[in-house]
Structures are given as structure tokens and as C-alpha cells.
Amino acid sequence: FMSSNREALKRQGILYPDSKPFFGGSSQAHHEFAHAVAQDTIGGDRRIQRFVSTLHSAADHYDHIVLSSEALYRHVLRSPQQEPKSESDQFAGRVAYMTRIAEILQGFKVRPFISFRQPENFAETLYATNIARGRDFGTFSNFVEARRASFSYAFQLSLLERLFGDATVQKFETAAQIGIVKSFFADANLGIPPEDAEPRLRSR
Helix, strand or coil: CCHHHHHHHHHCCEECCCCHHHHCCCCCCCHHHHHHHHHCCHHHHHHHHHHHHHHHHHHHHCCEECCCCCHHHHCCCCCCCCCCCCHHHHHHHHHHHHHHHHHHCCCCCCCCEEEECCHHHHHHHHHHHHHHCCCCCCCHHHHHHHCHHHHCHHHHHHHHHHHHCCCEEEEHHHHHHHCHHHHHHHHCCCCCCCCCCCCCCCCC
């Protein structure tokens, strides 16, 4: 929805930047930006710097700049080709990743917005997605253990609040009943969506 209505959003004072010219990939969200932060490479740093520089240049012209990516929630920061080997590694890597995000976005007044699903539903969906992509985590229990930080909502929220201050929390199931777009705009205090349209939700 956001990427399809960039021009209409701009007229409402909302910038949903296109990160594709900087990182490649899709123009629909900011997954490649999130991936570049996790990769922690020199080339990635240069692309990040150019992208964020354009955001700073645009900030005076808009009331809000919105960045969105599910990857921002699940990435950890680690050395190349190094997988977290313990639960403490997962949480430490998550803290390091979000700390780097905070450093990159220094100078902006960041207001995190997070939508929590029922943990069981989220785990099942994430597991099915990874299996479909050919990633073998073994049993479902092994997968949940390997991604425990992702399902520790209290930890995730506390981390956001420590780094950025107040965070807006949404319950996904409730938002889906109201309408994802309408609910997001209302909860994030962005006004009324430019079009009365709702994206089609994926079942998985």
C-alpha cells in the first residue's frame, strides 16, 4: 500500500522513501536496507550513508518519514558467516543490531511502530516460510529455540524503548479485523490513508 501511494502520501506530508536506487531489490519496502545493516560491510556502509543522507535532506520537507521492513525485527548483528551459537548470542546479536540502527538514524526523532501477532501463529508462519525457502531447521521445536529472541516480545519492546523512547504497539489480529492500513495510520497518528484500500493479507 505505502509504495503504491508514494505521491499521494507526499501530499499528506508523509515520505515513504524508495530504497531500491541505493540497495537494489524491491521498491515495496525497506528490506534491503535492513539486510545491509546486518551484513556490516564497507560497501553496505557506503550505501547506508547515501540513503540516510537523502533522508536527512528530505526531513525538512515532510512531517513524517516511514521506514518499514519485517527484517528490522528479526536481524541480528554478527560477524560474516557466523551463526548465533546460544540463546545469549541471539539476544546479544539483536541488541547489537538495533543499537546500530539507532546510530545510523541518529539525528532523527525515531518513533518505533511494532505489530505483534499471537506468538504461536507467528512461529508457525515463520517456520512455514523458512521451510518453503529451503532452510532446514529440523523440527518446529528446534526452529523456535533457534529464533527465541524473535518470540520474546517483552525483550523486543524493552529494547526499542531503551534505544528510542516510547514505541507504539499494535496487536496484529485486532488490526486485521479493523483493516491493516486504517489501523496503522490511526495508531501511528498519520491521519487518514490517501485511499480507502486494504492490502491482501498472506495466509502464510
